[in-house]
Amino acid sequence: MSTTPAPLPDRSGPGAGAPSAGPVRERGDACPGALRLHAADDGALARIRLPGGLLTVRQAGALARIAEESGDGHLDLTSRGNVQLRGLADGCGGTVAGQLRRHGLLPSDRHDRIRNVAASPLCGVDGWTPDSGPVPGAAPADVQGWARELDELLCSDDAGTDLTELSGRFLFGLDDGRGDIVALRPDVTLIASGAGQAGVCFGTTGPGLRVAAADAPRAAVLAAAEFLAAREACGSTAWRVRELAPGQRPSIARLADRLAAAGISCTPLPGLRPPLGEPPAPGPVTGPGGVCALSVTAPLGRLTVAQWRLALRVAGEKGDRTLRVTPWRGLVVPGLPAQEAPGLLAELAGAGFVTDADSAWHRAGACAGRPGCAKSLADVRADAAACLADGQAAGAAALPVYWSGCERRCGHPGGGPWVDVLATGDGYRVAVQDGRRDTAPRTVTTAGLAGAVAAARTTT
Template sequence: MLAAMPVTPPSPSERDKPAAGGRTVRAGGDACPGALRLHTADDGALARVRLPGGLLTARQAVALALVAEELGDGNLDITSRGNVQLRGLADGCGGELAGRLRAAGLLPSDRYDRVRNVAASPLCGLDGVGEPSPAGATDVQAWARALDALLCTPASDAPDPSDGPDLSGLSGRFLFGLDDGRGDIVALGPDVTLIASGAGQATVCFAATGPGLRIAAGDAPRAAALAAREFLAAAARGGAKAWRVRDLAPEHRPRVEALGDRLTAAGIACVPLPRPRLPHGPPVGPGLVTGGDGRCALSVTAPLGRLTAAQWRLVATTADRDGTGELRVTPWRGIVVPGLPAGTARSRLTALADAGLVTSTTSPWHRAGACAGRPGCAKSLADVRADAAACLAGLPPAGLPVYWSGCERRCGHPGGTWVDVLATGDGYRIAVQDGETETKTETATAGGLADAVAAARTAAD
């Protein structure tokens, strides 16, 4: 059993170096935090609890709320991969934290804790969208549970010992994406992507790009694990230290041909897809989700990605009392509560709104986020969360996603097109980011920040 270990990661300049072809050379080890490996911040230690597929029971959610209150600062942060972070943890609490998480079923493996990064379409089976049709829909949450079990299996215990190398070699940043066909998870650009493609089939590919392989849906979890092993083998062949597929030079990236050979050797039939269908769809937004079975789901977003323990407990109680007893944490810093009767769903959504959660896409808090900022992060140049909250209180309904960052690292920022609000020490620099392109740049002090952000958020939406 591994003991909880506090660590402080090196700065980006110490560990990440750009190289030819846009790839990144990793000069240091992966210091991504976990439930056992804690990060030391100015406000105390930070733990990241992996929730593969974003899945947890109401009982597990209550356990997390208690941990946040009794060991941390009383808040729970949702990450951009649908995991949960606990901040303000006291020195020396690592052993108790690990014990509580194990008892709640949230730490099934010490050795493989940080590699359990799995994002899955949170509305799968709830709204009739995705592939295949609702009558025979592939359950990507079931994929997530099966894949999690495989990720925690040593190579020596795998169905075929030749499946190796061991997955403990994956970085804490390597991401598996399980998409039900709507394209929400594909848009995240996972390192290994599974896409439900109809008629009991699925597509597997690297880095959410073609080419890919068509496989039976029932083989999808094992195929994803084998794809991760192929990534590790490709990185070893190239002599590169890589955290993600995109870190590798193009000539060293894993090939679907090699993955096909690996799948065939493992008894998994596959068909090459030179140009697979790779859907791209929007993320789940806050509000009421109506299903075809007469049941509803509630989708709420945490303001700036953070819930108090009381807010978190209210969501858990709603799931336990009115839903299926399950919660689905999303990569867009939200939570979906499935299975409510139509007659009570709207009133429960209103109660969550009254508690301060985001429940409508018209809210200015929708698609708004911020890093930890001061006082939690020593590198931050401002209390970005306080400034963001003051700014959002006066903004019109949401436009483009907007993200406040306390320094140039921009930890946790969204992808795609978004408004970058960057602290400079003398105010903020506001720009619209679209991939490698930056437009509509201006600066503002806290007093003029709301107008500048509102203009940037609506001009390019």
């Protein structure tokens, strides 16, 4: 049965939420990009958008070189399936941008920060077909193809509207029907419904519109334009659809008019209820025809250049020469011979990747914390690693957990429930976020943190 995700509190920044006229902000969106770098305590930070999380081995190699030569030797994977480079030296922005352009990672300077596109990372890999949804049993569309086409449209000056006004936080979600991307609560959602069709909606609930799969990327662009029109009409500075009050949110009826004007046929889906699915678990992913993929995650979302290059070598020598960065701070390496998958997975595990859903490190994340972030009240990565190293709260059923150094909770999970571990200056506040309220909040010192986190992760 399809379910609708419960609304979660948005703690993305000051003024976030859904007041009647949208949030009132004293400054514009400062979300970093490949050109607009963020000045952190450990150096400049660049966020490289990877629509659909798609990378060739050549592009991945370029990111490794930039991290090694200009950064701190690490690559951070984000909750949007993007990559961040930290510790960049002063004055290297032009050099970094030039390297990204040469490898197709910065196709448009003007549109860099709006290229936030998350896509189902296992689409076309595991032979999955939906057994529920608008068209039961139908094969999902190629959402990776959607991601490439949507990126081209976003970067085009001929898209029919100036989408550069979108916030760097606005998210397009392309779901192949399994509901994994729906769980991220995108602003504009495309969900494959089989038979060459797709549903498009604002957020993750109906009403929606059914369009031909071939028209889905164009429909997503026009939906973003309708959001900008709705925001302008009510005088809001909202960054996300859910920040607008219900009566001010973009209209499906007006979107239908936009689609018709663009020559896109659509039919109403008044009761659209997209399925709510799970992210790919770490481990081997069996596909048709003796071809396999490996799904792994980065410990606390961070990889060394050596770890990154190992995954790159596996993809280049044994796979189809591509990598997919997932919105769950992981990698999918597709196109591997099934008989070699166990040995390759063991090699990645030996290098420190999370390769087992029963690991305590599975679904565990943390913000940058000290010393990289001036606002952080603790070295949350070190404290998180100490908690996870003893293996408490291991198991696939354990709740996701996220350590935050301050109230901004940068990068926290987009769905629920999850365990919120918030630095207070004297220790941590541990609570389960269930979508409506904090459950069982508890304030502990660092010495008692591992036990408190383990207990919270096993909360039912």
